[in-house]
Amino acid sequence: MERYKTIVDDWEAFSDTIGEPARTTVRRNPLKAGENFEEQLGRDFEHERADWNPDVYRLETEKPGKSILHWRGDYYVQEESAAYPVTVMDLEPGHRVLDMCAAPGGKTTQIAAAIGNKGTVVANEKSSNRIKSLHANANRLGCASVDITNYDARRMPEEMEFDRILVDAPCSGEGNNIRRGESASTEEEREGLADLQRQILEKACSMLAEKGVIVYSTCTFAPEENEEVVQQVLGEFELERIEPDFPHQRGLTAFEEKEYDPAMEKTVRIYPHHLESGGMYVAKIRRS
Amino acid sequence: MPRSDAVEYFRERFGVEVEDLEKISGDYWLFTGEKYGEPESRGFRFLRESEIGFKPTTYALQYLDDRIEKNRVELNEEEFRTLLEGEMIERVMDEKGYVALVYRDRVVGCGFYMDELVSSRIPKGRGKELLELL
Numbered sequence: 001m002e003r004y005k006t007i008v009d010d011w012e013a014f015s016d017t018i019g020e021p022a023r024t025t026v027r028r029n030p031l032k033a034g035e036n037f038e039e040q041l042g043r044d045f046e047h048e049r050a051d052w053n054p055d056v057y058r059l060e061t062e063k064p065g066k067s068i069l070h071w072r073g074d075y076y077v078q079e080e081s082a083a084y085p086v087t088v089m090d091l092e093p094g095h096r097v098l099d100m101c102a103a104p105g106g107k108t109t110q111i112a113a114a115i116g117n118k119g120t121v122v123a124n125e126k127s128s129n130r131i132k133s134l135h136a137n138a139n140r141l142g143c144a145s146v147d148i149t150n151y152d153a154r155r156m157p158e159e160m161e162f163d164r165i166l167v168d169a170p171c172s173g174e175g176n177n178i179r180r181g182e183s184a185s186t187e188e189e190r191e192g193l194a195d196l197q198r199q200i201l202e203k204a205c206s207m208l209a210e211k212g213v214i215v216y217s218t219c220t221f222a223p224e225e226n227e228e229v230v231q232q233v234l235g236e237f238e239l240e241r242i243e244p245d246f247p248h249q250r251g252l253t254a255f256e257e258k259e260y261d262p263a264m265e266k267t268v269r270i271y272p273h274h275l276e277s278g279g280m281y282v283a284k285i286r287r288s
Numbered sequence: 289m290p291r292s293d294a295v296e297y298f299r300e301r302f303g304v305e306v307e308d309l310e311k312i313s314g315d316y317w318l319f320t321g322e323k324y325g326e327p328e329s330r331g332f333r334f335l336r337e338s339e340i341g342f343k344p345t346t347y348a349l350q351y352l353d354d355r356i357e358k359n360r361v362e363l364n365e366e367e368f369r370t371l372l373e374g375e376m377i378e379r380v381m382d383e384k385g386y387v388a389l390v391y392r393d394r395v396v397g398c399g400f401y402m403d404e405l406v407s408s409r410i411p412k413g414r415g416k417e418l419l420e421l422l
Contacts (some may be wrong), residue, residue: 032350034394068421072350072394120321139332142351144308144318147327157325
């Protein structure tokens with residue numbers, strides 16, 4: 001991960017996260033959880049609520065999936081940083097929403113909850129293995145608004161325009177791999193993935209309604225898969241500044257020999273030490 | 289049977305109004321959205337239909353939860369465990385049919401009442417997972 005030494009805000013804190021497990025967090029599912037959710041959660045786990053998102057709870061356990069509440073679908077086990085991208089989608093009941101790379105369904109179920117199951121959520125997953133977990137989670141969490149499809153995201157039918165599109169792109173996953181002590185991705189990996197990410201984002205642009213919003217996210221640090229991918233749609237599209245209520249770093253305007261559009265500063269990088277969680281990159285895109 | 293019969297079943301049996309049911313391959317699914325492309329699934333399975341009548345799914349009863357006004361069976365831990373182990377518990381209710389099993393104030397799944405006995409209709413695999421959590 002040394003290649004990121006020059007861009008990380010606090011290298012010592014960043015380095016200290018290597019080998020440390022992420023904090024255990026769960027997201028309350030309002031589609032099923034009752035009014036006394038917090039009291040019921042307290043029967044099984046010591047917990048505290050995240051101050052930036054009232055649905056996110058930090059638990060004192062290594063086995064957050066071992067409870068009846070989880071079995072029933074009252075919450076979803078999700079890294080704290082992974083709960084962020086959906087919160088910037090400005091979701092409202094009635095929206096048509098597309099989640100292009102949806103498995104295992106953490107963000108899909110969060111979207112269905114945010115629109116209160118009133119509207120349409122198309123949850124697409126290319127992998128026929130991973131789609132099983134998407135089905136299981138959508139069922140468990142009571143997602144009545146979710147259509148599950150099995151297309152290659154780059155070749156989805158353009159028969160519907162969407163008010164909101166989430167491109168939680170396949171990526172090199174450095175934000176999670178760092179905790180397993182793995183090194184940064186290789187140039188070859190990054191190039192292949194960046195090409196795929198570009199194609200998926202272009203497809204999203206072609207399916208977006210006039211006043212729609214695309215949120216692009218990855219769980220990797222590599223600028224080649226983040227700022228460089230987002231930069232290519234600027235012109236016809238523009239970035240909206242996002243501002244998390246927790247420690248974070250702005251998107252990059254330069255890395256190594258490359259310079260990026262100054263607008264990249266409107267995007268956000270979340271490093272593992274910011275939330276004791278996984279890494280995440282998030283950009284919010286609108287038509288110009 | 290037409291959709292209105294399914295709606296009527298929930299109204300009569302559980303005292304709850306259900307909308308957005310759609311019949312797909314013989315079963316009723318709860319789907320509130322619009323159809324896109326060729327989906328693998330739309331919403332989730334809510335009600336099965338067979339020659340002997342309707343059977344609500346465990347997911348359906350969990351989703352309806354505290355909106356269910358009739359045919360609720362409140363369980364203590366021992367009773368819940370008994371049901372999940374495949375045994376029956378005693379109750380006196382009005383009418384034979386499916387019931388909502390309730391544990392710690394939450395509907396946990398589907399059961400069946402007949403001849404003053406209640407049994408579990410929570411799918412076996414899911415029930416086994418649950419038993420390990422009690």
